[in-house]
Amino acid sequence: MIDEATLDRAVNQGILQPGQRDALLALAGSATDSGHLSGETSASLSVDDQMRLVGGGNDIFVTVGIVLLFSGALFALRAIFPHDSLTIAPLLALASWIVAEIVTRQKRMRLSSTLLALVFSAAILSMLVEFIVARFDLPTTVNAFSLLALRADAWPMGLILGGGLIAAAAVYFFRFKVPVLAAVIALAATGLAFLGAILIYHDQMVSGAIAAPATDQLAEVLSNALAVPLVCGVIIFAVAVFFDLRDRERQTVWSDCAFWLHVVSAPLLVHPLFILATGQEVLSGQIEPGMAAGVLLGLMMVMFVLVALAIDRRSLLAPTLAYFGSVGIYYLVNGAANTTGIPPFALILIAVGAVVILFGAGWQRIRRLIIRPLLPTSLLNRLPPIKA
Structure with missing residues (x-):
């Protein structure tokens, strides 16, 4: 059997691509695991579990060194x-x-490589901010009028x-x-989308195409602005699903990219849909959903659970559990809490924790019981495989 050091040398010499190297290791790992796992233990493992963030004890050791070094x-x-x-x-x-x-290109350490990539991104972001401060005449005090004065330079x-x-x-990358x-x-692109939407709204107000909102209309304006993260979320989700469908077994770097997406x-x-479903007031945060909103909240929870099971992504x-589940469970248990004296937040933690453990321990069994009879075979053949 070829060891990892030989595969690393093959990558350095251009014989293999890094993605091919990872795929070979994943294949060898699955073959080894099949010799040690059997029955329900093997069936319970999800292809999502192949997204490993830590490469071992040495990886953690090097990560600590990187933190100290930088x-x-x-x-x-x-x-x-x-x-x-x-x-x-x-x-x-x-x-x-x-x-x-050394750490990424040669040793392929996962956690250390992730940290180095984030350090690089933070350094680049800091460098760009410092360049903007030096290049543009930014106001010393930040208020509504000073921000409006930046309109000409905002997009550049x-x-x-x-x-x-x-x-x-x-x-x-x-x-x-x-x-x-x-x-x-994805986050940088979302930030650009937010900026573009703000500038378009500003220009429409200046030109008189729309009226400037009154104080009591700010909550409605902010609610309408939720369309921007919702659209960005749909696009990022679609790209992630595209990567997942290209690699059903999740053995290449593109499936790991899909995880982060x-x-x-x-x-x-989830957040925009949560506000739309519950009728949450954006400025005050008050939630007073009626019966129709509660039903819509439940339907959205079911939809997200089914989609997560279908594409095999716990992320x-x-x-969904944090937003939808907590507020829905709050209204279910609030009455019980008032009579028993138990804080509603404690009951929320118990209920959500129980659901997380249930899905975590029996993820593949739940997928098998729900998704297999629900979807046609033609679609199942394109989704991540369901373990028998």
């Missing part, structure tokens, strides 16, 4: 250069790239910040194939 480097550079210097961030970005050539600054981060993350950068790119898309989808289900 923490010390940041304090040392701040002692040498002024805080507003444009030198610190580029040096940290360059250092993270150099360390990644947004493109420099968001576009620059997307470009840098894309270059880093194609060099090192670190999946977490998919989330960085699901992590980003889930709150963007989509976590915020």
Whole structure:
């Protein structure tokens, strides 16, 4: 059997691509696991479990070293250069790239590589912010009038910040194939979408196409603005599903990218739908859903659970339980809490925790019982396989 060191040398010499190397290791791991697992234990493992964030004890050890190295480097550079210097961030970005050539490119350490990618992204973001501060005449005090004065430079600054981060993350990704950068790119693109929507709304008010909202209309305006994260969430979710369908067995880096895209898309989808379903007042946060809203809330919970089971992604289900489940359970148990003296929040934690354990322990069995009879075979053959 070829060991990991040989596969690493094959990647360095261009014989294999990093994704092919990961696929071979995943295949070897599944073959080894099949020799040790049997019956329900093997069947309970989901292909989603192949998304590993930690590569072992040595990976954690190196991660601690990276934290210490870059923490010390940041304090040392701040002692040498002024805080507003444009030198610190580029040096940290360059250092993270150099360390990644060893930790990521050669050793393929997962947790360490993720941390290095985030350090690189943070350094690039800091460098872009410092460039914007030095390049544009920003106001010293921030208020409504000073922000309106930035209208002419708002889009160029947004493109420099968001576009620059997307470009840098894309270059880093194609060099090192670190999946977490998919989330960085998605968040930067979402930020640009928010900025574009704000500028369009501002220009329409200035031109007189729409009237400026009164004080009592701000809540409605903010509710309408939820369309932006909802649309962005749908797009990011669609891209993640596209990656999932291309790799049903989840053995390549693209399925790991899909995992992070699901992590980003889930709150963007769930939060706007939660507010729409419950009728939550955006400014005050008060929730007074009626019977129709409660029914709609339940239907949305069922929909998200079915979608999460179908695509085999727990990351989509976590915020659903946090948003939908908590408020729905609150109204179910509030009466019981008032009579027993138990705080409603405690009952919420118990109920949501029980649901999480149920889905976590019997995920594949639940998928098999619900999804297999519900969907046609033609669609099941395109989704992640359901373990027998």
